[in-house]
Amino acid sequence: EAQVTQNPRYLITVTGKKLTVTCSQNMNHEYMSWYRQDPGLGLRQIYYSMNVEVTDKGDVPEGYKVSRKEKRNFPLILESPSPNQTSLYFCASSARGLTDTQYFGPGTRLTVL
Amino acid sequence: GNSVTQMEGPVTLSEEAFLTINCTYTATGYPSLFWYVQYPGEGLQLLLKATKADDKGSNKGFEATYRKETTSFHLEKGSVQVSDSAVYFCALRGGGTSYGKLTFGQGTILTVHP
Secondary structure, three states: OOOEEEEOOEEEEOOOOOEEEEEEEOOOOOEEEEEEEEOOOEEEEEEEEEEOOEEEEOOOOOOOEEOOOOOOEOOEEEOOOOHHHOEEEEEEEEOOOOOOOOEEOOOEEEEEO | OOEEEEOOOOEEEEOOOOEEEOEEEEOOOOOEEEEEEEOOOOOEEEEEEEOOOOOEEEEOOEEEEOEOOOOEOOEEEOOOOHHHOEEEEEEEEOOHHHOOOEEEOOOEEEEEEO
16 A cells, blocks of 8 residues: 555653654655644644655754655754644655645644653 | 645535635746645645646546636636545646646645545
8 A cells, every 4th residue: 555654653751862763654755844733733744755865845844854865765853852842743755746646644743841 | 936826724514515615826938736634634735736727637527727816726616525624735746947847735624524
C-alpha cells in the first residue's frame, strides 16, 4: 500500500531535549516536505526537499533541521525544542513537485513542556 | 512574499445548499493554486488544482477558477452533503525558484447539517 508514515504519532517532551520525528514514503517520490499546523494559522511549511541531498527552507524553518540522505526518508530534527514548537506536524511527498498530488502522513502531535 | 487569504469561518450550511469559500492571493510571477481538504482526524488531501490563469480545477463536484485579474481562486459546490464537512485550505505554489514552496491560507471550517 502506498503511504507516508510518521513516527512517533504522539510525543510529549521537555524543553531542550533533542528529538527526531521520522518520515518515510514507499512511493519512490522525489519531493518531500514538512508542515506544522496550528489553530488559526493553518499549515505552514517548515522545510522541503526536491530530491536526495537537496533541501530548502519553507516559511518557518527556525529551530528545525532536516536531512535527505536517501529518497524514502526525510526526518525532522528539533535540536533544542521549545514550547512554541508544540504543534501538529505533517510530512508529505509527491512524485516530482507540488503540481503532482501530495500524499500526507497521519501527523505527529508534539507537546513541549 | 507570497500570501493567501481565505474567508473567515466557520461556515455552516444545510444539506444541498450552495457553497462558496473565498480565496485571494498575493504572489510574484505565475503561481499554481490548490485547494486541500482535511477531514476530522486525518491529514490533508488534494481536492483540486489550477496551474495557469483561467484554468478551472474540479473534483467531486467542487470547482475553482484561477482568476489572475482578481487574484482569486474561490471554491464552489452546487449542492453540499453532510460528508463534505471538513476544513478547506487554499494554497499557492510560487513560480520561479520557489516552485517547491507551498503557502497555505488559514483554513475554513465547513459544517453541513442534514
